[in-house]
Amino acid sequence: MPLPRISRRPPAPARPRYTVHGSTLVIVHPPAPSHGPAPCDGPALSDSPAPSDSPVPRPAGPYARLFARPGAVGFTLGGLLARLPMGMFTVSAVLMIADAHGSYALAGSVTATGLAATALAGPLVARAVDRHGQSRAALPATLLALLGSLALVVCVHTRAPVWTLFAAYAATATTPNTGGMARARWAHLLRRDPAARHTANSFEQAADELCFLLGPILATLLCTALFPEAGTLAGCGLLLTGTLLFLGRHSTEPPPGRTRNRAGSAPLRQPGTPALLLVFAATGAVFGALEVVTLAYADGQGHRAAGGAVLACQAAGSALAGLAFGRLPPARSDRRRLAGCTAAMAALTVLPLLAALTAPLPVVAGALLVAGLATAPTMVTGMAVVQRLTPAGRLNEGMTLAVTALLGGIAAGSAAGGRAAESLGSAGWAYGVPPVAAAAAAALATLLAVSAHRTRVTAHTGGT
Numbered sequence: 001m002p003l004p005r006i007s008r009r010p011p012a013p014a015r016p017r018y019t020v021h022g023s024t025l026v027i028v029h030p031p032a033p034s035h036g037p038a039p040c041d042g043p044a045l046s047d048s049p050a051p052s053d054s055p056v057p058r059p060a061g062p063y064a065r066l067f068a069r070p071g072a073v074g075f076t077l078g079g080l081l082a083r084l085p086m087g088m089f090t091v092s093a094v095l096m097i098a099d100a101h102g103s104y105a106l107a108g109s110v111t112a113t114g115l116a117a118t119a120l121a122g123p124l125v126a127r128a129v130d131r132h133g134q135s136r137a138a139l140p141a142t143l144l145a146l147l148g149s150l151a152l153v154v155c156v157h158t159r160a161p162v163w164t165l166f167a168a169y170a171a172t173a174t175t176p177n178t179g180g181m182a183r184a185r186w187a188h189l190l191r192r193d194p195a196a197r198h199t200a201n202s203f204e205q206a207a208d209e210l211c212f213l214l215g216p217i218l219a220t221l222l223c224t225a226l227f228p229e230a231g232t233l234a235g236c237g238l239l240l241t242g243t244l245l246f247l248g249r250h251s252t253e254p255p256p257g258r259t260r261n262r263a264g265s266a267p268l269r270q271p272g273t274p275a276l277l278l279v280f281a282a283t284g285a286v287f288g289a290l291e292v293v294t295l296a297y298a299d300g301q302g303h304r305a306a307g308g309a310v311l312a313c314q315a316a317g318s319a320l321a322g323l324a325f326g327r328l329p330p331a332r333s334d335r336r337r338l339a340g341c342t343a344a345m346a347a348l349t350v351l352p353l354l355a356a357l358t359a360p361l362p363v364v365a366g367a368l369l370v371a372g373l374a375t376a377p378t379m380v381t382g383m384a385v386v387q388r389l390t391p392a393g394r395l396n397e398g399m400t401l402a403v404t405a406l407l408g409g410i411a412a413g414s415a416a417g418g419r420a421a422e423s424l425g426s427a428g429w430a431y432g433v434p435p436v437a438a439a440a441a442a443a444l445a446t447l448l449a450v451s452a453h454r455t456r457v458t459a460h461t462g463g464t
Contacts, residue, residue, distance in 0.1 A: 062199040062327055075185060075249040080207055081242025082178040085235035087215020090114075092231030093152065093169060095223040100156045106165075113166050115411060117173035119404045125174055126400035129181065133256035134396075135247045138176040142243045145175040146236050153229045175239070178246065179208055180399035187387055187395060188254035195329060201383055202326025205376045209319040213312055254395075273389050273398070275448045276382070277405040279342065282441035283378060284409020286349060289417035289433040290314060291410075294352075294368065296418070300426025301361050310365045317372025325377045334388060335449040338381045342445040345374035346438035353435065356428025364428075378441075385448075413437055 067073050090111050097107035128137040148171025155164040186200035219231035247253075291311060298307035348371040355367035383399060390398030413433070420430040 062196065063203065063323075066196055066199050066203065069189060071249045071252040072189070075182065075246050075252050076207075078242050078245030078247075078249070079178050079182040080211065081238050082246055083207065083211040083242070084215055084218070085239045085242075086175075086178075087212040088219040088231055088235040088238075089149065089172065091216045091219040092223055092235060095220070096153070096156050096228040096232060097165065099223075099228040100159065101162075106162065110165050110169050112411070114169040114172055115407060117170040118175075119408060121173040122177060122400050122404050123397060125176055126180065126397040127394070129176060130394045130396045131256060134176075134181050134184075134253050135250065136256075138181065139243065139247060141174040141176050142239065145172045146240060148172040148174075149232055149236050153232050157229060176243075177396065177400045177403055178243070179204060180396045180403065181246070183383060183387070183399060184254050184395045185252045189252060197387075198329070198380075198384065199326040201380045201387075202322050202376070205380045205383070206319045206322030206326075208379075209315050209322060209376060213315040213319065217312075272385075272448060272451070273401075275444060275451070276385055276389065277401060279338070279441050279444045279448065280382060280402045280405040281409035281412070282437055282444060283342070283345075283382070284406040284411075285413030285416065285437035286345065286409075286434045286441065287375075287406075288410035288413025288415075289420075289437060290349070290352070290368070290371075290413075292414045292417035293421055293430045293433060294364075296421035296430065297356060297364070297426060297428060298361060300421075303361055306361065310361060310368065313365045314368040314372040314375070317369040318375035321373040322376030322380060325380055333449070334381055334384045335445070338378070338385055339442065339445040339449045341374060341378040341381050342438065342442035345371075345378050346435060346442045348374045349434040349438045353428065353431035356431045409437075 067076070093111055093114075094107040097103075097110055101107075125137070125141050128141070131137075148168050151168035151171065152165060154160070155168050183201060183204050186197060186204070190197040190200060219235070222230040222234055294311045294314075295307040298310055303310075351367040351371055352364055355364045383402065386398050386402050387395060416437075417430060417433050420433050424430050
């Protein structure tokens with residue numbers, strides 16, 4: 001009887017095992033099969049344990065996963081300290097100059113000059129940051145801005161000529177956009193993770209709202225409880241400390257685009273960017289009008305001291321909405337979501353108008369809280385569109401242009417809101433200015449979304 005043939009083929013190699021840790025794919029290769037005799041009474045033994053099939057534990061929640069990344073907590077804390085003075089310097093300058101010269105008109109003119117200088121210098125500073133790197137460009141710009149703030153303190157304290165106040169405060173325009181630099185770091189760290197990038201942008205917007213909520217309160221407390229220059233001096237210390245901590249996290253810094261080819265073309269030349277900047281300008285007009293109209297309305301109702309607290313309700317609602325918005329998945333189309341967010345903002349800003357015409361001041365505060373729920377989603381989505389339109393090597397410049405457009409809109413909205421408050425009286429009709437500006441932002445955002453949709457359809461059909 002013939003013996004059966006025994007196959008000498010080697011066993012098939014074991015397949016590698018896969019697991020996911022954060023945004024990293026980990027491949028575990030099994031040990032090579034042994035060619036020696038295996039015992040016939042049991043499985044082969046190995047000195048190393050077999051790879052486990054259990055998943056690697058991940059932090060629960062999108063924000064926990066976000067800050068689990070190395071260096072994220074460090075540069076975020078530094079960025080918060082550096083951004084807090086942005087809500088302090090204007091209020092501190094107004095209180096300091098008004099106390100020394102007895103003129104709020106002069107104080108407003110000086111701060112308006114600083115805003116105009118920021119609109120001119122901000123994009124240039126951002127371009128230098130993108131080209132030479134955050135560490136090399138942001139620190140000298142910060143030091144120059146600090147010298148301007150300290151010079152303003154000296155000029156006010158020594159009763160220097162009025163023109164020196166304008167010159168000193170204009171020098172503070174070189175302050176880098178820390179929020180833009182933080183978003184650029186997140187975009188670099190999370191370039192392959194759109195969901196985490198959306199969460200990071202939402203957090204940064206909530207941080208902006210928190211700083212602009214706490215900054216004026218802290219500045220007012222320091223200037224009134226200690227001495228008029230205390231707010232500016234404390235802001236200088238916070239700005240320097242926060243900037244050094246922020247820039248000290250070199251591992252999270254995006255690489256500079258030293259050449260034009262690497263940095264990409266100018267953000268203003270990107271299709272859709274000019275229209276997007278108009279959306280930011282109209283959105284800024286909403287913020288500026290709400291601020292002036294609310295303060296004027298509270299004053300007209302005999303509650304001038306409560307105006308700041310009532311206005312803070314809008315920032316609080318925006319901060320809460322920003323944190324909640326970060327838990328949502330990223331949109332399939334950021335431009336369509338931007339159109340929806342601006343439409344919601346236009347609808348919600350009608351609530352303060354209705355409350356002011358029919359209810360007391362506490363109800364107006366509640367209406368502002370609800371109206372603020374659309375602010376952060378609008379800003380987060382708008383910044384996401386900026387990141388999509390702007391070349392990676394000029395991202396900080398693109399976001400600074402958006403902030404500049406926003407500041408220009410705030411200035412225009414403040415002027416329109418102030419004129420409406422004076423001409424329409426204290427009955428609350430001036431609250432009609434913010435819904436008009438929000439409707440303009442919604443119309444512009446809708447046109448931007450429709451234009452992008454038509455461009456995609458044309459490209460898909462080959463232009464036929």
